[in-house]
Amino acid sequence: MPQNIIPYGKQSIDQDDVEAVISTLKSDFLTQGPKIAEFEQVFSDYVDADYGIAVNNGTSALHLCALALGVKPGDKVVCPTITFAASANCIEYCGGEVIFCDIDPNTYLIDLNHVEQLFKEHENIKGIVSVDFAGRPVNLESLRKIADEYGAWIIQDSCHSPGGFFIDSSGLKQKCGNGYYADLAIFSFHPVKHIACGEGGMITTRNKALADKINLLRTHGITKDKKLFSYSSGFFQENQQAPLWYYEMQNLGYNYRLTDFQAALGISQLSKADKGIEKRTRIAKTYYEAFQNKKWIKGQSGYIEGHAYHLYVIEVEKRDELYLYLRENNIHCQIHYFPVHLMPYYFNKKSFNLISSQEYIKNCISIAMFPTLAEYDQNYLINRINHFYEK
Ligand SMILES: Cc1ncc(COP(=O)(O)O)c(C=O)c1O
Structure with a gap:
């Protein structure tokens, strides 16, 4: 048994990352300095979007x-x-209302047939939050067709899929977050994600008007941009030059800013993101080959082109017994996710019967998936799982 605990996910921080943070800590800016703009630029380039807005976590991005x-x-x-x-x-x-949707049991992603059914059943559906669960990109081309039919917007929650992509019907590579089919996309830089900033998030889009709105809302709704002033109080007249210090709060915004030293860490982490995905893909292939013919396995993420492999999910018999057995063997797996519609906050408001999701949660377990997972540890984990079912 290895001395160390094998977690399901883990950040990889190297000396370059440490130095990037230290040098920013020694600079003039701790928050909203040049590293923020640089991170926004390199990240939006990475996902092929026109605009990136860095924020303090994925939740505030949403x-x-x-x-x-x-x-x-x-x-x-x-x-x-x-x-x-x-x-x-x-x-x-x-103040909106969430209409929960089932998953496709083969991909674990939003079930497009169910989305269509929900639009037919409900009036006043304004949009869709689409989630690239586990790192597998949703085919947004198909989702966009449904959204367009009903005039709905799409937020792509790509917290699990920076670097992921799908190929659309024209054969084009559509990177997660590129804003081609979704109005807005969001990412998280929580430690278990591909790019770790401690906490952090990013919004990407091709829509300038939305990017401008979000920029304002990220910083209290306050602007110092003269061109945007409304002078609505009449204290200063538009034709009279307002003093240099003047600023306006135009919307009820928030302080959702990222710090400059977190952005420096994000830039450094991003430079290694593709290597991380290569490693994650190799790990996924090894799992797939190890488990593909086992009769106790009900399903697994498998190998898919464009999958960013934030998580590797398998569905198994006797899941809770396996979970405990692995813990006894220093392997800490996780369950992603207990269905949100069954959480008391939502369940007490309205009940939904989402059969595929309710089946999935009985069997799913996320096993170790992170770039620094040693081959020895992965083999040990595979052997322990096989041993549990074959003993
Ligand atoms: C799918 C998904 N959406 C949103 C979030 C929220 O991101 P954060 O933890 O950065 O607020 C997470 C984080 O775990 C996530 O996994």
Whole structure:
């Protein structure tokens, strides 16, 4: 048994990362300095988007998207139930109502047939939060067709999929977060994600008007940009030059800023992101080959082109017994995710019967997936799982 605990996910911080943070700590800016703009530029280039807005975490990124898209009380928004609660919560923050959607049992992603059914059943669905669960990109071309039919917007929750892509019907590579099919996309830089900033997030888009709105909302709704001033109080007249120090709070915004030293860490981490995905893909292939013919396995993520492999999920018999057995053997797995519609906050408001998601949660378990996972540890984990079923 290895001395160390094998977790399901883990950050990889090297000396370059440490030095990037230290040199920013010694600079003139700790927050909203040059590293923020640089991180926004390199990250939006990485995902092929036109605009990037860095924020303090993925949850605030979602909140700002919902605000910018104008979610208000009475609005309904579709969201898959197999996701982290934050994907749905952003709608509730704005007074909207979440209509939970089932997953496709083969991909674990939003079930497009169910999305269509929900649009037919409900009036006033304004948008869809789509989640690239585990790092597998949703085919947004198909989702966009449904959204367009009903005039709905799409927020792509790509917290699990920076670097992921799908190939659309024209044969084009559509990177997660490029803003081609979704109005807005969001990412998280929580430590278990591909790019770790401690806490951190990013919004990407091709829509300038939305990017401008989000920029303002990220910093209290305050602007110092003369061109944007409304002078509505009449204290200063438009034709009279307002003093240099003048600023306006035009919207009810928030302080959702990232610090400059977190941005420096993000830039350094991003430079290694592709190597990380290569390593994750190799790990996925090894799991796939090890488990593909085992009769106790009910399903697994498998090898898929464009998958960013944030998580590797398998569905197994006797899941809770396996979970405990692995813990006894220093292997700490995780369950992603207990369906959000069954969380008391949501369940006590409205009940949904989402059969595939309710089946999935009985069997799923996320096993170790991170770039520094040693071959020895991965083999040990595979052997322990096989031993549990074959003993
Ligand atoms: C799918 C998904 N959406 C949103 C979030 C929220 O991101 P953060 O933890 O950075 O607020 C997470 C984080 O775990 C996530 O996994």
